[in-house]
Amino acid sequence: MTNGRSMPESNKPVAEVAVLGGGSFGTAMAKVLGENGHRVHFWMRDEAQAQEVRTTRINSRYMPGIEITGDILPTTDLADAVSKAELVFVAIPSKAFRTVIRENSEKFREGQVVVSLTKGIEAHGFKLMSEILQEEIPRCRIGVLSGPNLASEIVNQDLTATVIAAKDPDVRHKVQQLLGCEYFRVYANVDIYGVELAGALKNIYAIVAGLAAAMNMGENANAMLITRGLAEMSRFAVSLGANPMTFMGLAGVGDLIVTCTSSKSRNYRIGYAVGQGQNLEDAVAELGQVAEGIYTLELVKKKAEAIGIYMPLVRGLYEILYGNSSINAVIKSLMTSVQNSDVEFILPRTIVE
Numbered sequence: 544m545t546n547g548r549s550m551p552e553s554n555k556p557v558a559e560v561a562v563l564g565g566g567s568f569g570t571a572m573a574k575v576l577g578e579n580g581h582r583v584h585f586w587m588r589d590e591a592q593a594q595e596v597r598t599t600r601i602n603s604r605y606m607p608g609i610e611i612t613g614d615i616l617p618t619t620d621l622a623d624a625v626s627k628a629e630l631v632f633v634a635i636p637s638k639a640f641r642t643v644i645r646e647n648s649e650k651f652r653e654g655q656v657v658v659s660l661t662k663g664i665e666a667h668g669f670k671l672m673s674e675i676l677q678e679e680i681p682r683c684r685i686g687v688l689s690g691p692n693l694a695s696e697i698v699n700q701d702l703t704a705t706v707i708a709a710k711d712p713d714v715r716h717k718v719q720q721l722l723g724c725e726y727f728r729v730y731a732n733v734d735i736y737g738v739e740l741a742g743a744l745k746n747i748y749a750i751v752a753g754l755a756a757a758m759n760m761g762e763n764a765n766a767m768l769i770t771r772g773l774a775e776m777s778r779f780a781v782s783l784g785a786n787p788m789t790f791m792g793l794a795g796v797g798d799l800i801v802t803c804t805s806s807k808s809r810n811y812r813i814g815y816a817v818g819q820g821q822n823l824e825d826a827v828a829e830l831g832q833v834a835e836g837i838y839t840l841e842l843v844k845k846k847a848e849a850i851g852i853y854m855p856l857v858r859g860l861y862e863i864l865y866g867n868s869s870i871n872a873v874i875k876s877l878m879t880s881v882q883n884s885d886v887e888f889i890l891p892r893t894i895v896e
């Protein structure tokens with residue numbers, strides 16, 4: 544069911560696009576593109592699922608009850624989908640991202656636009672998805688889409704904004720044109736690394752926020768966690784070359800707010816389950832969908848230690864999920880640690896000390 548908002552103007556260019564990945568977000572983006580009048584080659588690995596979408600227009604495993612209208616062509620033939628598409632959107636979890644792209648790398652054309660929708664980090668070498676695309680299909684023009692984009696709201700046509708980050712202005716304009724409609728706005732940024740890193744990092748703080756909610760820590764605590772999460776993730780990203788201002792935008796604070804305040808976020812739900820006493824393994828099994836934050840947490844903790852960046856929330860969550868620390872012991876340690884300066888990731892230390 545949708546809220547009945549009308550389709551966009553009929554004079555929009557109709558393009559052939561591909562969406563790779565038949566999960567929640569692939570389905571949401573395929574739906575937006577289909578409603579915008581584009582032909583969507585919708586690739587998923589499971590033939591039974593493709594057949595279901597073909598015949599019923601519903602992806603019941605990931606988006607039950609949501610009809611995907613328009614010119615949607617579900618397929619399990621990735622080569623065919625990519626060869627027909629002017630632009631390819633990739634919504635495959637980070638753990639499988641490189642394998643799928645590498646196995647099909649020769650199918651992508653010179654100059655073809657490929658946009659990652661994935662919010663994760665590859666374990667080996669701490670690579671972001673745009674870096675994987677750059678390595679595997681360097682002849683393509685690459686972009687990253689990230690922002691406060693809960694798939695379960697987008698499929699209901701709830702008002703949403705996102706960010707397309709790309710160096711090539713033509714890529715940014717194309718994506719804005721293809722996806723933009725009455726309920727979906729696409730803002731542009733050139734800071735690919737910052738936009739992408741923000742999308743991956745916020746998942747960690749969504750787990751923290753879910754945990755805090757389960758423990759009834761209160762609204763002040765929630766605001767503190769979100770704001771200090773923003774400081775921490777910005778400090779880390781800036782040390783790796785991202786623009787701090789990116790974190791003030793939709794892909795930064797925007798996505799952080801939505802995932803840290805909504806039980807529709809899978810990462811938040813994992814934190815909530817752990818906060819209620821469930822063990823991590825059971826919580827993940829029960830979720831049945833990807834929660835990238837649990838993998839990102841391990842990678843970021845290791846990286847932060849290697850480059851000497853202070854990330855107390857990352858360290859505390861890691862100790863809860865993967866160490867033997869109790870939640871209360873970690874909270875006590877965080878609350879009694881050295882009291883720091885605010886917005887230190889933007890203001891030089893000398894101004895605030």
Ligand SMILES: NC(=O)c1ccc[n+]([C@@H]2O[C@H](COP(=O)([O-])OP(=O)(O)OC[C@H]3O[C@@H](n4cnc5c(N)ncnc54)[C@H](O)[C@@H]3O)[C@@H](O)[C@H]2O)c1
Pocket residue numbers: 564565566567568569587588605634635636637639643660661662663692693694695831832833835
């Ligand atoms: N769901 C959202 O609200 C949302 C919003 C923005 C970004 N994202 C990001 O999009 C990415 C995908 O998430 P999702 O929500 O669609 O996940 P999901 O758990 O809903 O679905 C994952 C999909 O990936 C497929 N998949 C898993 N391993 C695969 C493999 N080896 N080869 C091919 N396909 C494989 C699964 O079959 C499934 O279709 C994640 O990085 C997520 O952070 C999700």
Ligand SMILES: O=P(O)(O)OC[C@H](O)CO
Pocket residue numbers: 662690691692693694746749798801802807808809810811833834835
């Ligand atoms: O459900 P989550 O926690 O993966 O979050 C989904 C999106 O990233 C929100 O922007």
